[in-house]
Amino acid sequence: MIARWFGRNAGQDAAVEAAALRSDRFRQAREGDWQRLDAIVTRIEGGRLRKLSDDDLLALPALYRTVVSSLAIARETSLDQALISYLEGLARRAWFAVYGPREGLGAWLARFFRGGWSAAVRELGRDLLIALAVMVLGTVVGWLLVSSNPDWFYSLMGGMGDDVRVPGATREALRHTLFGQQDQNGLSMFAAFLFSNNAQVSLFAFALGFAFGVPSVLLLIHNTAGLGALLWLYHGQGLTLDLIGWLAIHGTTELFAILLAGAAGIHIGRAMAFPGDLPVLTAAAVAGRRAAQVMVGVVLMLVLAALLEGFGRQLIYSTTTRLIIGGTMLALWNAYFFAYRPARARVSN
Secondary structure: OOOHHHOHHHHHHHHHHHHHHHHHHHHHHHHHHHHHHHHHHHHHHHHOHHHHOOHHHHHHHHHHHHHHHHHHHHHHHHOOHHHHHHHHHHHHHHHHHHHOOOOOOOHHHHHHHHHHHHHHHHHHHHHHHHHHHHHHHHHHHHHHHHHHOOOOHHHHHHOOOOOOOOOOOHHHHHHHHHHOOOHHHHHHHHHHHHHHHHHHHHHHHHHHHHHHOHHHHHHHHHHHHHHHHHHHHHHHOOHHHOOOOOOOOHHHHHHHHHHHHHHHHHHHHHHHHHOOOOOHHHHHHHHHHHOOOOOHHHHHHHHHHHHHHHHHHHHOOOOOHHHHHHHHHHHHHHHHHOOOOOOOOOOOO
């Protein structure tokens, strides 16, 4: 009677007792393995990996699988929530101990710059040659298009407001854009336009590589066609070398970054089109991991190019000095990527 007053009956009490009994038996049968795994993971989390015995290290993967299996059973049979929460937390901690990263950010960066990045770039060898050929082709195409019809200049370069860099501009006007004062809005706006455009091209050339590399190739052609149009414009006024110097300070780094990004996208596309003995998705995943490591470096190169653009090019007005700085940066990049080969450098897959 009292049980009925509180909304419970004997059948419900029996069900609760049975569930508690099942939970206790389940825990007793497996608790030893859970406690052992908990102790191992706690030592690993505390940085005491060397104190673990060989038996514990060998048992770690099996104990992790045991906990995961126990968690699945506990969820399926609706055991008590406290037990499920404990197993979830233990499984999460054990996953990081078994599959988590084995090095910190500092160690990863050290390995990245000491050869990991350059090794990943060299793995793109054939794709780098393809991307370079495409960029040269795009520059030539842009030059030929605007030389045959100057209206192409506006299509390739897009709208840049009141910028004087347009067909028909005088030599004095064009030269002033290269050697004008640093506080002029036109110089800053055009520099920002170039950097923003090239950064977008780099990221899209990589991201769209999954479409068999075709969008990557088209982006490289379109971007360098604008460079060809610009070269044609300044060449017509005898300012080709001055323009190259103006671009070189940051351009050798920025264009190199575009080259790497385009090669990374082509690498993924080529792996999907020609996977060899691997399944398509597996080949794409392997190529994607390698290309992603290259792209981490590309982002850093774009940041460095922005710094060179914001300070060096705006403050240096000698074409010779600009060419020296740009040439030095190009030589450094080539030396790092193709001459610097530490014996222990490896690519992270």
